[in-house]
Amino acid sequence: MALIDIINLRTQFPSEDGMVKAVDTVDLSVAGGERLGLIGETGCGKTVLGMSIVRLLQPTTRIEGRINYKGRDILKLKEEEMRRLRGREIAMILQNPTTSLNPVLKVGDQIAEAIRLHQGLGKREANARAVQMLQSVHLPDAAANANQYPHELSGGMRERVMIAMGLACNPEFIIADEPTKGLDIKTKMQIVELLREATLHKAMLMITHDLGVAGSICDRIAVMYAGELLEEAPSQDILNNPAHPYTQGFINSLPSRGLLPIPGTSPSLICPPPGCRFHPRCRMATKACEKKHPEMVQIEKGHLVRCHQFN
Amino acid sequence: MIEVYDLQKHFASGFIKKKYKSAVQSVSFSIEKGETLGLVGESGCGKTTVGRMLLRLIEPTAGRIVFDGLDITSLKHAEMRKLRPRMQMIFQDPESSLNPRMKIGESIAEPFRLGLGGRCSRSEIRNQVQELVDIAGLNREHVNRYPYQLSGGQNQRVVLARILAINPEFIVADEPTAALDVSVQAQILRLIMDLKSEFGLTMLFISHDMEVVRHMSDRIAVMDKGRIVEIKSSKDS
Numbered sequence: 175m176a177l178i179d180i181i182n183l184r185t186q187f188p189s190e191d192g193m194v195k196a197v198d199t200v201d202l203s204v205a206g207g208e209r210l211g212l213i214g215e216t217g218c219g220k221t222v223l224g225m226s227i228v229r230l231l232q233p234t235t236r237i238e239g240r241i242n243y244k245g246r247d248i249l250k251l252k253e254e255e256m257r258r259l260r261g262r263e264i265a266m267i268l269q270n271p272t273t274s275l276n277p278v279l280k281v282g283d284q285i286a287e288a289i290r291l292h293q294g295l296g297k298r299e300a301n302a303r304a305v306q307m308l309q310s311v312h313l314p315d316a317a318a319n320a321n322q323y324p325h326e327l328s329g330g331m332r333e334r335v336m337i338a339m340g341l342a343c344n345p346e347f348i349i350a351d352e353p354t355k356g357l358d359i360k361t362k363m364q365i366v367e368l369l370r371e372a373t374l375h376k377a378m379l380m381i382t383h384d385l386g387v388a389g390s391i392c393d394r395i396a397v398m399y400a401g402e403l404l405e406e407a408p409s410q411d412i413l414n415n416p417a418h419p420y421t422q423g424f425i426n427s428l429p430s431r432g433l434l435p436i437p438g439t440s441p442s443l444i445c446p447p448p449g450c451r452f453h454p455r456c457r458m459a460t461k462a463c464e465k466k467h468p469e470m471v472q473i474e475k476g477h478l479v480r481c482h483q484f485n
Numbered sequence: 486m487i488e489v490y491d492l493q494k495h496f497a498s499g500f501i502k503k504k505y506k507s508a509v510q511s512v513s514f515s516i517e518k519g520e521t522l523g524l525v526g527e528s529g530c531g532k533t534t535v536g537r538m539l540l541r542l543i544e545p546t547a548g549r550i551v552f553d554g555l556d557i558t559s560l561k562h563a564e565m566r567k568l569r570p571r572m573q574m575i576f577q578d579p580e581s582s583l584n585p586r587m588k589i590g591e592s593i594a595e596p597f598r599l600g601l602g603g604r605c606s607r608s609e610i611r612n613q614v615q616e617l618v619d620i621a622g623l624n625r626e627h628v629n630r631y632p633y634q635l636s637g638g639q640n641q642r643v644v645l646a647r648i649l650a651i652n653p654e655f656i657v658a659d660e661p662t663a664a665l666d667v668s669v670q671a672q673i674l675r676l677i678m679d680l681k682s683e684f685g686l687t688m689l690f691i692s693h694d695m696e697v698v699r700h701m702s703d704r705i706a707v708m709d710k711g712r713i714v715e716i717k718s719s720k721d722s
Contacts, residue, residue: 427671429696
């Protein structure tokens with residue numbers, strides 16, 4: 175049974191120009207111990223999807239559908255109950271450690287704060303545990319690093335602190351939002367290795383636009399475009415045998431796969447194109463694609479695609 | 486076009502008891518006219534410092550930089566300024582390269598208004614701006630928007646249009662796609678390649694991504710801890 179089951183999720187928030195449909199009717203599930211990669215361009219709604227799960231969005235946001243965690247719909251939980259779940263069972267490793275860490279608090283104290291809150295440990299024990307956590311993410315001198323402020327650490331070290339914080343309360347499900355953004359290749363591979371090690375017996379949703387990173391760590395990959403999922407398959411199938419023209423274009427734009435761009439720009443989430451959302455940029459688009467919105471169909475076991483050529 | 490001899494940079498910190506940190510130690514290379522040299526290395530290896538020193542945005546501690554036969558290492562401020570239109574830089578973060586209070590069209594028109602591309606009338610400027618907007622793959626309606634209303638990729642296109650307005654001969658591109666998605670990165674890198682061959686530009690392309698550098702460069706210089714450890718043709722790597 176799936177650990178987390180997202181059914182018909184729609185997340186919208188108001189803006190000056192109208193409702194932004196950031197997540198539009200998404201179905202997705204993650205099994206216990208599974209690592210799922212959520213891939214997509216900036217602004218496709220992948221972070222909002224992650225934030226919807228932990229319910230860390232503006233109060234004006236409208237979330238519809240169901241998110242069943244261990245059989246319980248967490249969208250129906252009271253804020254009080256949600257707070258107990260967050261961090262302890264479902265943890266989010268936020269994007270961009272530079273702005274997500276508190277610049278005026280020592281990193282050790284920031285981790286200890288979460289531990290005291292969720293596990294009810296005393297100050298000294300929590301601090302000791304924080305140092306332990308920093309050790310577990312392989313900071314060179316954990317005890318000294320705990321006494322440092324975020325600006326004293328490098329980008330890779332700050333990302334390690336974020337991961338330590340996310341893991342501090344031993345959650346079962348981890349959402350990692352762009353954990354390798356802005357890191358150089360060597361540091362990136364170290365962080366991927368660390369995440370692999372840290373999530374060995376846990377479930378993870380990894381949000382990223384880096385297909386290489388997702389491919390090397392995730393069991394399955396879901397591709398998101400303009401608020402909806404276009405393809406979902408085991409990682410190797412996505413990388414070697416992508417079915418959707420968007421996924422193919424995305425892979426071909428990697429420097430190692432030819433650096434061939436997809437023409438055009440990603441559509442607005444306020445009024446997405448009619449029919450298939452990708453049709454204005456698609457090299458295979460036909461008349462049908464302009465009119466009819468394609469459904470997700472299964473083309474192989476575990477390989478789902480939303481494209482008219484498979485209907 | 487560009488020759489660099491034994492370039493060094495030490496950064497000093499502290500006030501009374503100064504500490505020196507050596508960012509670049511003895512770097513030498515040359516770039517032929519119309520060639521792209523890729524400069525690749527981990528973050529903190531000194532590649533950005535080298536790029537900035539070439540344009541003298543950072544003063545080198547020692548060494549010599551020769552641009553088109555002219556030693557620019559000790560040029561005075563005013564002389565350097567006259568030279569600047571011929572050498573330009575593309576920075577990592579397009580948003581911080583653009584004036585947030587200027588509309589895109591004004592930003593692109595600025596070099597013309599300053600007379601950097603020769604004197605021109607207002608209608609000439611408008612035509613030039615439109616032409617550059619097309620070349621950079623922007624929409625004409627973008628001209629009336631502000632940088633915050635555009636995406637990162639679109640803003641980097643604006644930066645490119647602005648640089649072309651000055652009509653430089655030499656460009657230092659410092660991780661121009663580090664802040665962009667892979668799909669947008671491919672678009673921008675293709676655009677830079679096209680513009681480079683169309684305008685016959687000479688370029689130093691800085692990146693930590695070997696794959697990207699291989700696509701963009703004729704030769705590749707690998708930097709590690711402030712030194713160039715290898716220069717090779719991009720076909721050999």
